[in-house]
Amino acid sequence: MALKQISSNKCFGGLQKVFEHDSVELNCKMKFAVYLPPKAETEKCPALYWLSGLTCTEQNFISKSGYHQAASEHGLVVIAPDTSPRGCNIKGEDESWDFGTGAGFYVDATEDLWKTNYRMYSYVTEELPQLINASFPVDPQRMSVFGHSMGGHGALICALKNPGKYKSVSAFAPICNPVLCPWGKKAFSGYLGTDQSKWKAYDATYLVKSYPGSQLDILIDQGKDDQFLLDGQLLPDNFIAACTEKKIPVVFRLQESLTY
Numbered sequence: 672m673a674l675k676q677i678s679s680n681k682c683f684g685g686l687q688k689v690f691e692h693d694s695v696e697l698n699c700k701m702k703f704a705v706y707l708p709p710k711a712e713t714e715k716c717p718a719l720y721w722l723s724g725l726t727c728t729e730q731n732f733i734s735k736s737g738y739h740q741a742a743s744e745h746g747l748v749v750i751a752p753d754t755s756p757r758g759c760n761i762k763g764e765d766e767s768w769d770f771g772t773g774a775g776f777y778v779d780a781t782e783d784l785w786k787t788n789y790r791m792y793s794y795v796t797e798e799l800p801q802l803i804n805a806s807f808p809v810d811p812q813r814m815s816v817f818g819h820s821m822g823g824h825g826a827l828i829c830a831l832k833n834p835g836k837y838k839s840v841s842a843f844a845p846i847c848n849p850v851l852c853p854w855g856k857k858a859f860s861g862y863l864g865t866d867q868s869k870w871k872a873y874d875a876t877y878l879v880k881s882y883p884g885s886q887l888d889i890l891i892d893q894g895k896d897d898q899f900l901l902d903g904q905l906l907p908d909n910f911i912a913a914c915t916e917k918k919i920p921v922v923f924r925l926q927e928s929l930t931y
Contacts, residue, residue, distance in 0.1 A: 673692065673693070674690045674691070674692050674802075674806060675690060675691045675692065676688060676689070676690055677689040677690060677691055677702065682706070682739045682743075683708075683739045683740050683742075683743035683744075684708070684709040684743050685706060685707050685708040685709050685711070685739070685742070685743050686706070686707045687704065687705075687706050687733055687739065688704065688705050688706070688707065689702060689703070689704045689705075689729060689730075689733075690702065690703055690704075690705065692802065694756075694794060694798060695798060696790045696793045696794040696797070696798045697756040697788050697789075697790055697791070697794055698756070698759070698787055698788050699756045699757060699758060699759055699788060700757070700758075701752070701753055701756070701757070701794070702728070702729050702752075702753055703729050703750060703751065703752040703753065703799065704729040704730070704732070704733045704750070704751040704752075705748065705749070705750050705751075705803070705807060706733070706738075706739060706742050706747075706748065706749040706750075707748060707807065707808075708742055708743045708745075708746050708747060708748065709743060709746075710746035711746070711748055711807070711808045714808065715808045715809055715810040716746045716747060716748045716808060716809055716810065716813075717746070717747055717748065717809070717810055717813035717814070717815070717838075718747075718748050718750060718800070718803060718804075718809040718810070718811070718813065718814045718815075719742070719747050719748065719749045719750070719814075719815050719816070719817065720749075720750050720751075720752075720795065720799075720800075720814070720815070720816045720817070720826075720829075721749060721750065721751040721816075721817055721818060721822070722752070722754075722777060722795065722816065722817070722818030722819075722821075722822030722823075722825040722826050722829075723751065723753075723754050723818065723819060723821075723822045724754070724818070724819045724820030724821040724822045724823070725754070725768060725769055725773060725774050725820060725821045725854075726754075726768050726773045726774070727754050727773065727822075728753050728754065728773070729751050729752060729753045732751045733751055748803075748807060748808070748809050750799070750803055752794070752795055752799055754773050754774065754775055754791075754821070754822070755771070755772055755773050755774055755775030755789070755791060756772075756775065756788040756789060756791075757772065759787075759788040761784055761785065761788065762784065763784075769854055769857060769858070770857055770858055770861055774821065774858065775789055775791035776791065776821060776824070776825070776849075776855075776858040776859070776862065776873070777791045777792050777795060777821070777822070777824065777825030777828060777829070777873070778791065778792050778858075778859070778862050778863065778873045779791070779792045779793050780862035780863065781862070781863050781864060781869070782861065782862060782863065782864050785861065785862050789862055791825075792825075792828070792829070792832075792873070795825065795829060796829050796832075796833060796836075800814065813838060814836065814837055814838065815837050815838045815839040815840065815841075816829050816830055816837050816839075816840050817839075817840065817841035817842065817843075818842060818843070818845070819842070819843040819844060819845075820843070820844050820845065820846060820899070820905075821846055821854070822842075822845075823842030823843055823844060823845025823846065823847075823891075824842075824845050824846035824847070824849060824855075824875060826840050826841065826842050826845070827840060827842055827845055827847070827875035827878075827889075827910075828873050828874070828875055828878060830887060830889075831875055831878040831879055831882055831887075832872075832878060834882065834883055834885040834887070835885050837887070838888070839887070839888040839889075839890070840887065840888070840889055840890070841889075841890040841891075841892070842889075842890070842891050842892070843891075843892050843893075844892070844893050844894060844897055844899065844900065844905060845875070845891060845905065845907070845910075846904060846905055846906075847875055847876055847891075847905055847906050847907045847909060847910035848874060848875070848876040848906035848909040848910060849870070849873070849874050850867065850870045850871060850874045850876075850877065851906060851909070852903060852904045852905070852906055853903075853904060854904050855870070855874070859873070875910055876906070876909045876910045876913045877913075879910065879913045879914055879917060879919060880913050880916070880917060882917060882919060887919070888920075888922075889914070889919070889920070889921040889922065890921075890922045890924070891907055891910070891911075891921065891922070891923045891924070892924045892926065893905070893907055893923070893924070893925050893926065894925075894926050895925050895926060895927055907923065911923055
């Protein structure tokens with residue numbers, strides 16, 4: 672699977688790169704960013720996957736978050752994929768900001784219009800890690816995932832659907848219970864159809880209820896004044912309650928006067 676390098680920039684002793692490749696799962700060209708710390712020059716490093724939120728591309732995290740210094744110091748290879756397929760010429764793909772382009776929701780679509788391209792779950796859990804493992808100095812046994820908002824939802828479901836695959840999962844202002852929130856209802860009905868029983872396979876609050884219990888470190892960080900929290904889009908309390916019921920440890924940090 673050929674990689675085309677789009678850019679490469681020195682950063683805190685390492686290299687921030689962006690690549691393009693032809694995705695088998697998504698049937699289109701996809702870009703992803705990868706940061707290689709100085710340590711990667713001499714040994715294999717842990718791989719940390721970042722999943723971005725609605726409307727984002729692979730650029731948002733690498734240009735806005737300021738993560739590079741920490742990744743350099745701790746010797747982490749950080750991978751940031753795009754949030755959806757691009758340019759698939761699907762009817763309705765670009766009509767709204769919270770569905771279609773930039774809003775793949777990290778599911779494998781089953782509806783006819785979307786199922787050929789919108790397979791972000793398989794892309795971020797299978798195709799992309801296989802590509803990263805084959806192309807960069809990473810240790811496949813030390814892999815973790817984190818994300819924001821829609822990407823926080825993505826990070827949680829990736830970890831919960833694959834016990835033992837990820838060492839930890841962290842989520843910033845994640846959509847925790849998409850089956851019950853407006854964003855989730857819109858996306859899931861479009862990608863997965865009207866049978867709501869199928870939606871639960873991509874809902875962290877439902878997934879944690881049947882999680883088999885292998886060790887997993889979960890961290891959720893949430894701003895108290897986040898408007899999307901107040902609007903009922905995120906619903907972290909539902910997820911925390913489900914974790915408590917299953918006796919699965921989760922660290923929940925509610926930050927004063929912060930939004931994400």
